[in-house]
Amino acid sequence: MSDRAQALFEGIRQGDRAALARGITLVESTRVDHQQQARELVSACVGVERQRRTLRIGLTGTPGVGKSTFIEAFGMLLLSKGHRVSVLAVDPSSSRSGGSILGDKTRMQDLSVAAGAYVRPSPSRGSLGGVARNTLDSIILTEAGGYDICLVETVGVGQSETMVADMVDMFVLLLQPGSGDELQGVKRGIMELADLVVINKADGALAIPAKLTRTEIMNALHLMIPRRTSWTPKVLRASAVTGYNLERVWETVELYFSKLRESGEWDSLRAAQQEKWMWREVTNLLLTRLRRDPEVRKLAQALEADVVSGVVPPGIAAEQIVERFLLRV
Ligand code: GDP
Numbered sequence: 559m560s561d562r563a564q565a566l567f568e569g570i571r572q573g574d575r576a577a578l579a580r581g582i583t584l585v586e587s588t589r590v591d592h593q594q595q596a597r598e599l600v601s602a603c604v605g606v607e608r609q610r611r612t613l614r615i616g617l618t619g620t621p622g623v624g625k626s627t628f629i630e631a632f633g634m635l636l637l638s639k640g641h642r643v644s645v646l647a648v649d650p651s652s653s654r655s656g657g658s659i660l661g662d663k664t665r666m667q668d669l670s671v672a673a674g675a676y677v678r679p680s681p682s683r684g685s686l687g688g689v690a691r692n693t694l695d696s697i698i699l700t701e702a703g704g705y706d707i708c709l710v711e712t713v714g715v716g717q718s719e720t721m722v723a724d725m726v727d728m729f730v731l732l733l734q735p736g737s738g739d740e741l742q743g744v745k746r747g748i749m750e751l752a753d754l755v756v757i758n759k760a761d762g763a764l765a766i767p768a769k770l771t772r773t774e775i776m777n778a779l780h781l782m783i784p785r786r787t788s789w790t791p792k793v794l795r796a797s798a799v800t801g802y803n804l805e806r807v808w809e810t811v812e813l814y815f816s817k818l819r820e821s822g823e824w825d826s827l828r829a830a831q832q833e834k835w836m837w838r839e840v841t842n843l844l845l846t847r848l849r850r851d852p853e854v855r856k857l858a859q860a861l862e863a864d865v866v867s868g869v870v871p872p873g874i875a876a877e878q879i880v881e882r883f884l885l886r887v
Pocket of ligand 1: 800
């Protein structure tokens with residue numbers, strides 16, 4: 559292992575937050591030498607993580623539903639129970655617009671300065687696939703740093719939810735009480751990913767509508783094929799502002815993990831995720847190598863023009879590009 563990776567590893571193990579932040583920056587870097595060091599660091603951290611399983615929880619919801627308020631309140635509750643909490647974010651807006659939906663507010667003011675918590679702003683560059691992959695590595699780093707619960711926040715377009723669902727053990731969907739329109743806006747695919755739906759803002763004038771929304775969501779969930787064999791998705795009302803039912807949310811999370819642990823489903827879930835990420839990485843590495851080869855790139859550019867003008871069908875062009883690449887390696 560390089561000196562840099564070794565030093566970061568030791569810092570992270572000792573709970574040094576600055577070392578953790580530098581480690582994650584290394585993971586996010588696109589420089590080839592940094593990527594090599596990042597791989598060494600992550601490999602060392604994986605060894606630590608294997609000894610003690612941590613809880614990885616994904617959390618999603620449309621902007622304004624109360625994600626940061628909820629994570630702040632829920633995170634503080636977890637700290638009060640003696641847990642150490644890390645918060646990471648996958649923000650698909652960053653890869654498209656260069657701006658960030660999640661990152662541009664002052665978020666989680668108490669949690670981000672609390673001793674037992676580590677809140678990482680969403681990376682502002684990179685493709686969604688790249689950001690998601692880095693997040694998986696970052697989770698492993700925070701776990702090696704002794705954070706035993708990792709909350710991964712995302713917002714977006716379906717694809718980012720699917721990627722986050724593939725890196726966490728439990729997926730929580732945050733909704734707010736309200737109109738049918740609001741619920742129609744939630745894509746069915748995202749509902750299907752949810753192990754727990756929290757109807758946030760169940761306070762004041764919204765307490766009653768929240769009950770109705772809960773019933774509607776429960777009815778909708780009944781029609782879906784359960785994702786897990788040892789768990790049926792639950793729907794809870796809660797309020798991030800008053801703290802109502804946050805304790806119930808935590809009890810439900812604990813129950814979920816005890817069910818999955820007992821049934822062995824947690825192990826098989828992690829194993830399947832590992833396999834999936836390995837193949838994603840294979841695809842990614844192959845594409846990176848392919849695009850780096852000047853001769854293949856030249857051919858691809860020529861073929862791209864032919865495909866666009868309709869002279870060559872896409873399948874034929876793809877085959878030619880891959881054939882040329884295979885001759886070059
Ligand atoms: P995000 O965009 O999903 O991160 O949402 P925010 O956490 O920034 O919250 C959006 C707005 O909803 C803010 O004005 C919050 O104060 C408000 N909000 C969040 N949680 C609750 C809640 O439980 N009850 C009420 N009444 N308002 C809330």
